[in-house]
Amino acid sequence: MAAVGSAVGLGNVWRFPYVAYQSGGGAFLIPYFIALFTAGIPMLILEMGLGQRMQQAAPGAFSKIRRNLGWFGWWAAGLSAGIVIYYSTILSWSWVYLWHSVKLSWGTDAETFFIRQVLQRSESPAVLGPPVWYLVIGMALTWALIYLILRRGVRNVSKVVMITVPLPTVLLAVLLVRGLTLPGAMDGIRYYLTPDFSKLMNPSIWLRAYGQIFFSLSLASGVMIAYGSFLGKKAEITNSALITGLANCGTSFFAGFAVFSMLGYLAKVQGLPVPDVTASGTGLAFVAYPAAILKLPALNALFGVVFFITLLTLGIDSAFALQEAFTTGFHDKWRISSNRLALGFVLAAFPVSLIFTTRGGFYWFDIVDKYICDFGLVAAGLVQCVAVGYIDDIQNFRRYLNSISEVKLGSWWIIALRYITPAVLLIILTTNIWNELHKSYAGYPRWANVLGGWGTLIVFLILGYVLWKMPEKRRFRKEIQ
Amino acid sequence: MPVSAWIMLAFGCIVLYGGLILCLWIARRHRKGVDDAGFRDES
Numbered sequence: 001m002a003a004v005g006s007a008v009g010l011g012n013v014w015r016f017p018y019v020a021y022q023s024g025g026g027a028f029l030i031p032y033f034i035a036l037f038t039a040g041i042p043m044l045i046l047e048m049g050l051g052q053r054m055q056q057a058a059p060g061a062f063s064k065i066r067r068n069l070g071w072f073g074w075w076a077a078g079l080s081a082g083i084v085i086y087y088s089t090i091l092s093w094s095w096v097y098l099w100h101s102v103k104l105s106w107g108t109d110a111e112t113f114f115i116r117q118v119l120q121r122s123e124s125p126a127v128l129g130p131p132v133w134y135l136v137i138g139m140a141l142t143w144a145l146i147y148l149i150l151r152r153g154v155r156n157v158s159k160v161v162m163i164t165v166p167l168p169t170v171l172l173a174v175l176l177v178r179g180l181t182l183p184g185a186m187d188g189i190r191y192y193l194t195p196d197f198s199k200l201m202n203p204s205i206w207l208r209a210y211g212q213i214f215f216s217l218s219l220a221s222g223v224m225i226a227y228g229s230f231l232g233k234k235a236e237i238t239n240s241a242l243i244t245g246l247a248n249c250g251t252s253f254f255a256g257f258a259v260f261s262m263l264g265y266l267a268k269v270q271g272l273p274v275p276d277v278t279a280s281g282t283g284l285a286f287v288a289y290p291a292a293i294l295k296l297p298a299l300n301a302l303f304g305v306v307f308f309i310t311l312l313t314l315g316i317d318s319a320f321a322l323q324e325a326f327t328t329g330f331h332d333k334w335r336i337s338s339n340r341l342a343l344g345f346v347l348a349a350f351p352v353s354l355i356f357t358t359r360g361g362f363y364w365f366d367i368v369d370k371y372i373c374d375f376g377l378v379a380a381g382l383v384q385c386v387a388v389g390y391i392d393d394i395q396n397f398r399r400y401l402n403s404i405s406e407v408k409l410g411s412w413w414i415i416a417l418r419y420i421t422p423a424v425l426l427i428i429l430t431t432n433i434w435n436e437l438h439k440s441y442a443g444y445p446r447w448a449n450v451l452g453g454w455g456t457l458i459v460f461l462i463l464g465y466v467l468w469k470m471p472e473k474r475r476f477r478k479e480i481q
Numbered sequence: 482m483p484v485s486a487w488i489m490l491a492f493g494c495i496v497l498y499g500g501l502i503l504c505l506w507i508a509r510r511h512r513k514g515v516d517d518a519g520f521r522d523e524s
Contacts, residue, residue, distance in 0.1 A: 026489035033496055186482070193486035239507050246501040253493050406511045407504075 004165055004244050008251045009318035010090055010285070010311060011216045013172075016252035017192070017259040018284050019212050021275070023205045026195035029253075031209035036249055039424060040213040042416035043381065044224060044241035045409065046388055049401050051228025052237055057328035058222030059468065061229065065392045072387070073222070075464035076380045077326045079372055080221035082460055084322035085349050086368050088146075089356040091319060092138030093118060093286060094311045099134075101293070101304030110291040118286075122359040125367070125448040129359030136357050139350065146320050147346045150327075153338035157320065164317040169251065171310040172258050178296070178303060179261030188264020191274040192256050207431065210424050215373060217248055218318065220381035222325040229328065238405035259284070262292040269295050285311060323349075333472050363444060364452050370441055371453030374432045376460070382425040389418040 020028045054061040058077045063070035096118055100106060106113035115121045120132050149160050179185055199205050218224060224244075228237070260274075266288065267274045277288060293304045327341040336344075356365045388394060394414055402408045440446050441453070 026486055029489055029493055033492075190482050190486060193489045194483055195485050195489055236508065236511050239504050239511065242504045243501065243508060246497055246504060250497040250501055253497055406507055 004161075004247045008165065008168070008248050008314065009216075009218075010087075010315050011212075012248065012252040013255045013259065013285065013311065013314060016212060016216065017256045019208055020256060021192065021260070023199060023208055025191055026193045027197050027199050028205060028209065030195075030200065031206045032212065032249070035206075035209040035213040035424075036245060038416050039210055039421040040217050040219070040249075041241060041245045042413050043214075043219045043384075043421060044217060044245050045238055045401065045413065046384070046417060047219065047222075047224035048228035048231075048241050048244075049237045049397065050388065051225035052231045052233070052235060053397070053400060055229055055233075056332045057226040057229050057325065059329040060332040061225050062387060063468075065387055069387055069391070071464050071468040072380075072383055073464075074329060074467045075461055076220060076384070077222040077226075077329045078460035078464050078467075079376045079380060080223055080322040080325040081345070081349070082368065082372050082376075082456060083221060084146075084319050084326075085353045086356055086365050086372075087315070087319055087322065088139055088142045088349075088353050089135075089361070089365050091142040091312060091315045092135050092357065094308050094315065095138035095141050096134050097286065097290070098305065098308040098312065101290075101308055102301055104290075104294055104300055104304060106290045106294065108294070110294070111287045113290075114286045119362050120359045121362050125360050125363035125444055125452070127360050128355075131354050131357040131361075132359065135361075136354060139353055139357055142316075142319070143346045143350045143353070145316060146323060147342050149316070149320050150323060150342035151339045157324070160320075161317055164313045168310045168313045169254075171306050171313070172251075172255055174306055175303065175310070176254070176258040176261065179258055179265065182261065182265035182296070184264045184266075184268025185261035186264065187267060188260035188262070188274055189257060191264070192260040207424075207428050211374075211428060213249075214377060214381060216252060217245060218321065220377045220384055221322065222329075223321050226325040226328040227321070229332075234404060236405050236407075237401055238407040238409055242407065259289070263288065266292045266295065329467070333467075333470075363448065366442060367444060367449055367452035368456050371449075371457060375429070375436075375453070376457050378425050378429045378432065382422055382429065385417055385422040385425065389414070389422070394418065 020032070023031075050061050051057065054064045056064065057073075059070055059073035062073035062076075100118075105117075118132075118135075120129075122129055149157060180189075214220065224241075231237075231240075263274055263277055266277045270277060289307060290304070293300055293307060296303055323342075323345055327345050330336050330341055331338070355361055388397065394417065398409050398413060436449075441449050
């Protein structure tokens with residue numbers, strides 16, 4: 001359930017519908033399903049199986065494959081720490097919007113409200129300015145919530161996800177029912193589902209489908225390895241991974257109907273075609289959706305509150321899962337208690353996350369997100385496939401998984417992990433590096449991309465090396481005692 | 482909606498929700514084993 005909660009997150013509500021619509025609507029679903037079964041589910045089985053087999057989070061699990069790979073394990077887990085630090089920014093915006101949704105403060109120009117009033121965005125990344133006070137409050141609420149959930153460890157998490165997983169699904173269903181009963185909703189649904197097969201010949205659609213699967217399933221960041229490590233030695237892995245992958249993609253598919261029915265309505269009200277009313281990523285959640293809520297015929301504030309509670313509940317379990325992926329490595333190596341780990345991480349991460357609450361913080365959020373997802377996670381996924389597919393004995397690993405699982409793995413799993421997934425990841429990584437060399441991301445100054453993007457990745461490499469090299473003193477001392 | 486959109490809808494529902502129901506049914510059948518497995522030893 002916790003793994004499902006980690007996989008089902010904000011990416012299902014705003015990222016999947018946007019990528020699907022940009023990539024040919026229904027035609028996108030074909031590469032998306034192929035990506036799910038050739039990369040997503042094989043990698044999920046690998047990660048959950050690796051954690052369960054080694055009974056360790058990513059740092060310890062990779063150390064057991066080969067000692068030198070411990071550095072990589074810490075780096076991958078460090079990336080998840082990096083993600084949760086900037087991911088908390090989206091939750092802080094959600095808190096602020098939850099407050100404003102009571103009075104529908106965004107008015108008729110939701111985009112200006114988001115940029116000028118909520119973010120108070122400066123003109124460039126060079127102008128940081130002071131933190132915006134209400135974003136700081138939103139950030140503090142987010143970190144306080146994460147601490148309260150994680151302080152009692154994984155058993156507490158398993159209780160929290162019994163609420164945070166079904167609740168957003170129910171709320172999405174409420175939004176879907178409301179959306180489908182609005183005029184113009186079917187235009188949005190038609191746009192969402194009607195395939196444009198000519199786009200299947202475009203390689204970028206396939207890369208986006210694989211990228212969406214990786215992002216959405218929290219792969220390569222050590223989250224699923226950490227959750228796998230919490231399972232007992234007899235726990236079923238293959239079926240759990242299948243449930244996690246299918247529940248995640250089922251939520252994306254479902255959220256697509258809720259989002260596109262609203263967008264169809266917005267298009268009808270504004271007299272625009274559906275493609276012209278959607279914005280990308282954060283824009284979809286914080287601009288297009290508030291605009292649609294304002295134009296609802298009745299109960300606007302109630303649906304505003306419902307939508308932002310949905311975003312918060314979707315985001316919070318992904319956030320604490322990412323933190324867990326990092327801190328479980330500390331527990332494994334130094335036997336530090338859950339409470340101390342949660343408190344220590346929150347106290348260290350909260351001040352760092354305040355950078356994203358400044359007036360220039362949005363630019364840094366965008367840069368860090370781009371580099372961690374497009375370079376860090378893709379590289380981590382590639383190394384993971386090579387480590388398990390070529391360095392470890394993957395045939396033995398498959399026999400182990402089949403011995404504890406009711407659903408048996410065939411040779412397709414090995415083919416996917418040894419050939420298909422690494423090849424796709426290598427192409428994505430090469431394409432991303434090629435694009436990066438030819439054009440500075442989003443037109444930002446080159447120094448900003450180097451500092452915020454490559455700088456972040458290098459910091460986590462160094463941090464990973466330092467943590468890997470540190471001796472397990474406390475653990476030995478405790479064992480001696 | 483065009484026929485192709487209905488096909489996509491049916492395809493998505495069968496693969497995702499049909500697959501999920503099947504896996505949940507298998508998990509239910511396997512329930513006892515899962516309960517026995519529990520969490521890892523934290524001591």
